[in-house]
Amino acid sequence: DGGITQSPKYLFRKEGQNVTLSCEQNLNHDAMYWYRQDPGQGLRLIYYSQIVNDFQKGDIAEGYSVSREKKESFPLTVTSAQKNPTAFYLCASSMGPNTQYFGPGTRLTVL
Amino acid sequence: AQKVTQAQTEISVVEKEDVTLDCVYETRDTTYYLFWYKQPPSGELVFLIRRNSFDEQNEISGRYSWNFQKSTSSFNFTITASQVVDSAVYFCALSEFRDDKIIFGKGTRLHILP
Numbered sequence: 001d002g003g004i005t006q007s008p009k010y011l012f013r014k015e016g017q018n019v020t021l022s023c024e025q026n027l028n029h030d031a032m033y034w035y036r037q038d039p040g041q042g043l044r045l046i047y048y049s050q051i052v053n054d055f056q057k058g059d060i061a062e063g064y065s066v067s068r069e070k071k072e073s074f075p076l077t078v079t080s081a082q083k084n085p086t087a088f089y090l091c092a093s094s095m096g097p098n099t100q101y102f103g104p105g106t107r108l109t110v111l
Numbered sequence: 112a113q114k115v116t117q118a119q120t121e122i123s124v125v126e127k128e129d130v131t132l133d134c135v136y137e138t139r140d141t142t143y144y145l146f147w148y149k150q151p152p153s154g155e156l157v158f159l160i161r162r163n164s165f166d167e168q169n170e171i172s173g174r175y176s177w178n179f180q181k182s183t184s185s186f187n188f189t190i191t192a193s194q195v196v197d198s199a200v201y202f203c204a205l206s207e208f209r210d211d212k213i214i215f216g217k218g219t220r221l222h223i224l225p
Contacts, residue, residue, distance in 0.1 A: 031211055040120075042202060042215040043156075050211060058212070088154060099146070100213055102156035 003027065004103035006091050011108045013078070013085070021076045021106045023091030032074035033092040033100060036060060043090065049074055078108065086110045113138050115205050115216035123222040124193055132188045132219045134203030140164075142208035145179065145186045150200040150218070162186065190221075198223045 004025045013019045023032065031050045035043040045058030049068040063082025068074055074093075078085045088107050092100040114137040124130045136145065147159040160170060162179050170177045174191045190197050200218045 042217040105154040
C-alpha cells in the first residue's frame, strides 16, 4: 500500500526533553512537509524539503529541526527550545506542483 | 500576499440538508491552485479537489460540488443531501504556481446532526 506513515500516534514529553517524530512515505514523492495544528486553527508550516539533503524553514521553524537524508524519510525533532510544543503534527508529501498528501498525524503532549 | 479566509468557523445542519462552505482567497499571482481538504475526527487530512486558476468550470463529484468564481475570488464547496459521515473540519487552501507551499484557511467545522 502506498502512503504516508507517521509514528507514534500519541507522544508524551517531559519539559526540557527533545523528541523526534517520524514521517515516512513510499509514494516516491520528492517534496515533504511538516505542519503544526493547534485547536481551532489552520495548519502552519514548520519546515519543508524539496529534495534530499536540502530543507527550508517555514513560518514557525523556531524550536524545531529536521533532516532529509533519504527521499522516503523526513523526521522532525521538537527541541527543548520550543516554548509551547503541545499540538497535532502533520506530515505531507507531494510530487510535482502543489497537491500535498497527508499522513495520519502525531499528537504531542508536554507533561 | 497570499491569504485564505473561511469566515464560517462552525456550521450545524440536520442530515439531508444541503450546506455550502465559503472560501475567499487573495493572491497577486495570475496562476494558482485552489484546494479543499477534509479532516475527519481521526485527524488525517484527506485531499478532495484541486482547481487551477485557468479552469473556472464548476465541478461535481457525487454529493460534492465546487463553485469557483475568479470575479469574487471565491471557491465555495457544497455538500448536497448531507450525511452524518460528512461531519469534519474542512480546509480551503491556496498555492501560487511558483511556490511549493500551500496556505491554508483556518477551517470550517461542520456538524451533521442525525
